[in-house]
Amino acid sequence: MPDWRSERAARDARLEAGRAFAEGKVVVAESVTDLLEAVLRPGDRVCLEGDNQKQADCLARGLAACDPERIHDLHMVQSGIVLPEHLDVFETGVARRLDYSYSGPQGARIAKMLYGGKIALGAVHTYLELFARYFVDLTPQVALIAGVSADRDGNLYTGPNTEDTPTVVEATHFKNGLVIAQVNEIVERVPRVDIPGDRIDFVVEADTPFYVEPLFTRDPAAMTETQILIAMMAIKGIYAEYGVKRLNHGIGFGTAAIELLLPTYGERLGLKGTIATHWALNPHPTLIPAIESGWVKQVHCFGSEVGMDRYIRERPDVFFTGSDGSLRSNRAFCQTAGLYACDMFIGATLQIDLMGHSSTVTQSRVAGFGGAPNMGSDPHGRRHPSDTWMKAGREAQMSGDPALMRGRKLVVQLVETFGDGLVPTFVERLDAMELATKTGLELAPVMIYADDVTHIVTEEGIANLLLCRDADEREQAIRGVAGYTPVGRGRDRVKVEALRARGVIRRPEDLGISPLDADRSLLAARSIKDLVHWSGGLYEPPAKFRNW
Amino acid sequence: MESLTFRHTIQKPLPGTKRAAITGVVASGNLEVLLERVLPPDACEVAVETAINGYGDVWEAVVADFVARAQPGGLRISINDGGARPDTVSLRLLQGVRLMEA
Amino acid sequence: MAAADAVSWYEASARQRVAAFLDADSFEEFVDPTERAMSPHLPLFELPRAFDDGIVVGRGRLDGRPVLVAAQEGRFMGGAFGEVHGAKLVGLLRAALDGKPSAVLILFDTGGVRLQEANAGETAIAEAMRAIAEVRAAGIPVIGLIGGRAGAYGGGGLIAGTCARLAVSEGGRISVSGPEVIETNRGAEEFDSRDRALVWRTMGGKHRRLTGGADAYVADTVAAFREAALDLIGRAPAFDRATLEAEQARLEARIARFGDCRDGAEIWARLGINDPDAVPAMTDAAFLETAAGVPEASHDAR
Helix, strand or coil: CCCCCCHHHHHHHHHHHHHHHCCEEEEHHHHHHHHHHHHHCCCCCCEEEEEECEEEEEHHHHHCCCCCCCCEEEECCCCCCHHHHHHHHHHHHHHHHEECCCCCCHHHEEEEEEEEEEEEEECCCCCHHHHHHHHCCCCEEEEEEEEHHHHHHCCEECCCCCCCCCHHHHHHHHCEEEEEEEEEEEECCCCCCCCCCHHHHEEEEEECEEEEECCCCHHHHHCHHHHHHHHHHHHHHHHHCCCCCCEEEECHHHHHHHHHEEEEEHHCCCCCCCCCEECCCCHHHHHHHHHHHHCCEEEEECCCCCCCCCHHCCCCCCCCCCCCCEEEECHHHHHHHHHHHEEEEEECCCEECCCEEEECCEEECEEEEEEHHCCCCCCCCCCCCCCHHHHHHHCCCCCCCHHCCCCCCCCECCCEECCCEEEEEECCCCHHHHHHHHHHHCCCCECCHHHHHCCEEECEEEEEEHCCCCHHHHHHHHHHCCCCCCCCCCCCCCHHHHHHHHCCCCCHHHHHHHHHHHHHHHHHCHHHHHHHCCCCCCCCCCHHCCCC | CCEEEEEEEEEEECCCCCCEEEECCCCCCCCCEEECCCCCCCEEEEEEECCCCCHHHHHHHHHHHHHHCCCCCCCCEEEEECCCHHHHHHHHHHHHHHHHCC | CCCCCEEEECCHHHHHHHHHHHCCCCCCEEHHHHHHCCCHHHHHHHHCCCCCEEEEEEEEEEEEEEEEEEEEEEHHHHHHHHHHHHHHHHHHHHHHHHCCCCCCEEEEECCECCHHHHHHHHHHHHHHHHHHHHHHHCCCECCCCCCCCCCCCCCCHHHHHHCEEEEECCCCCCCCCCHHHHHHHHHHCCCCCCCCHHHHHHHHHHHHHHHHCCEECCCCCCHHHHHHHHHHHHHCCCCCCCHHHHHHHHHHHHHHHHHHHHHHEEHHHHHHCCCCCCCHCCCCHHHHHHHHHHHHHHHHCC
C-alpha cells in the first residue's frame, strides 16, 4: 500500500517542530533562526523571497545565521539575489544549489562565486520561467516571504509591493510546503487580505520594516542630450510609425526620456491618444507628467516604487488598486501581460553582437535576466491581432501565403553606442559566451536572442531588422547604427547607404530631427522636484534623490 | 592626457562673421569646444586635449565626419575633453558651428 | 537661448547664467577663453583644463546700470578655486575700486579650494575676502547669488559670508565644511552625508533664508535671481563698525539660542514655524509666505 501522504506528514512534523518557537502563528524576530533550524531539513528547496524590489530581509538574516552543521545544502529557488545574505548562505554551506532570475546589485559577487565554484548553479531564468518551474519541478518545501502587516490568523497584507508573493505562496502552500511571512507589524485587522491566513503557517514580526530598493526612479537631472535624441527618434520612428498603444518600457534612462517627452515632443507631433495608452509597467515616477497630461489610460504593475504610494492612491482610474486604495501589483500576471498583451517591448542592454543577440552579462558581472526576455520576445502563442502587430508581421514576411501571415511583436533595443567609461555597446562576440565557457554553462546567458529583436535605436539612427532579408544585410544594418565603435567603423559604407535608401536604416535627418534640437528643455520634468510638482505634491521621493 | 591635432582642407568658408564662440563644459564625459575664425577660408584645424588616452583613431573619424558635414572653413577649433563619448563630441562641434554661423 | 524666466539657474552653465542675467548683449568678458588663461597645475596631475579655468568674469549692465560680474562653473572641477580662477575673481574685485560700478555680482557655484593647487586657491580666498572688504568700504555693494549644483562651500562659503547681501534658491547650499567633510571627520552619527534631505535642512537655501543667513529667497530661474539682485543692490547695508558689531551680536545670539539644535527642523520650530516638517516640501510661494512671518529672517548675519 503506497503512502500517498508522506509530504503532508513531513509538513505536519515541521509545523510541530516550529510551534515551540511560536505563540499561535506569531514568532518574535529574535527567534527566527531557532524557528528556521526547527522547520528546515538539509537539502530542502527554499524560496527566500527576494524580489526585484521588496526583500524578506529579516528572514534572510535569520537563515544566514543558521548552523551549517544542522542546516546545509539547501537548494535556493528565488527570483532575486539582491541582499548580501542571499549569497552569504552559500559561503557558509547553508545553501548549495541555486536557481534564480535576477541579481542586479549582487551581480559582481555572484560572478566571483560562480567562478570559484561556491554555487552549484541550476539556471538563470526569466521571471515567468522560474515561476512556472515552481509548479513543475522546483516547488519549494519552505517559502520565506515578506508583507507589510498580518493579523494573528496570518491574513497578510503585502502592501503595494505584492510582487512575487501570491505566486510563491500558491506553489508552496498547495503542495504541502510551509510558508513563513515576515511583516512590519501585527495588526488587529489588515487593510486588505492579499494572502488568506490559512496559507500562512508562521508570522514573524520583523525588527525593522522590510527593505525596498527604489529601482525604477530615474533622475531627470541626469538625462543627457544623446538620450533625448534617441528618445525623439524612437517616438517618431517607431511609436508613431507603428501606432504603438500597448507597451512595456525597460528601466533605463532612454525609456525614461521617452516618458518625459510624451507630453512635450509627443504632444507637438499630435500623437496623444494614438500611442502609449496602455502599459505593463512599474509606477515609474517619470511617467507622472504623461499621466497628468492625459496620455495614459491604464498601467498594470509588476511591483511598486518607493515614494509613489500616495500618488497611485489618488489615480485609481489609471492604476490597479485594492479596496483599501493602495496599489495591487503582481509580477507573474504583469509579466504575462507584457508577454501576450503588449505590442512592444523597448529597453536597453549592455552588449549587442553583429546578429543582434544582446546580453547584460559582462565578464565581471552576472546581472541575470529579470523579466526582459519575457517581454522582449515574440510570443508564438499569441492569437489576437492588432494594427501594430500586423504591420510588423507584414514587414517581416518574406514568403508564403499572405492569408497565413501572423503578426510580430516589436522588440526594440534602445542603446547608446558607447556605455560608461567609453566601453562599446556593439561587439563582435558577447561576453556572455565567454562566461558560459568558463563556468561550464550549457546555455550562454543571452538576454534577447537576435531573432526576437526587430529594431535597434542608437544616436546614429534606427535599424529596422524586420526589413533585412539576409544575414549580411542584418550585420550591415547593425554596423550602420553602431557609431564610432570598432563594429560601427567596420561597416561597408556602400551597403549601409543602400540600406538607408530602402529605409532599413533611418538617420535623425531622415526622420526630420536635428541633433541640435535634442535639448533638455524638451523634458517635461528636468528634476525630481519637477516630478513632485507634476504630481501635485503626491509623489514623495526617497531622500537620496532630493536636493531640497 | 593626450594631444591630437587634425588639419583639413575645406571647399568653402563657414558662413557668418562671429570671431569666436565657446560651448560646453569640461566635466566627466563632457567637453568644451572653442571656435575661432582665424585661419585661411580653406583651412580647418582641430586641436584636442583629452583626459583619456588611446582614442586617436576615433577622434580622427569623428573630426573627419564633422568636417565633411559642416564645412567649417577658416576655423581653428580647440577642444578640452573630459572623456566625452564620440556622439557628445559631434554634438558639441555642431552646436559650436551653429554659434559661429549666427 | 530661452527667455530668462524659463532658464533654470541650477541647470544653466556659468555662461548661460551671465548671458540671461544681464541686459541683453551687454556682457563684455575680461580674459576671455581665446586668451587661454588656463591652470598651470592641472597638467601635472593629468587632468583636463578649461579655457576660462572655470570662472567667467567681466562687465555688463543690469537694468541699465553698470555692474561687474563673476560666475563660477560648478561642473568644472566642482567650481573650485585654483590659481587662475582665484586671480580672475580678485582682479575683478580690485577693478571695481577703479571703475566704480553700481555693484559687483558673484554668481557662486563652488565646492571650495581646488586640491591640486590648494596653496594658490587658499591665498586667493583670503585675497578675495580682503578685496570685498575694500570694495564694500568704497560704497559698492557686493552681492552673492547662490543656486548652482555645487553650492557655496569651503572658501566659497567664507567669501559669501563677506558679501553685503546674498540671494539663494531652494537648491542652493551655503556652508564652509561640506557634508562629506563633516562625516569623514566626525562620523556618520554626527552627520550622514548621504541623507540629502538632512543636507538641505542644515545647509540649504530655505534654512539659510529662515535664519537670516541669506537675505532673499528666489525661485530657480535666472529672472528671479535678476530681480532679487536688483532689489538687494538697492538695500545693501553700510559697511562700518556699527554694522559689523551688530552682526557679531546677532551671531552670538544665534549660537545661544540654537547651539544645542541637532537639525534644521528643530531651529525652525524654535523660530515659531507651526509645522517645521512641512518646510522642505513647500512651494516657493508658500515658503516665502512662511519666511515673511519669521523676524529672524531679516537678521543679516552669515
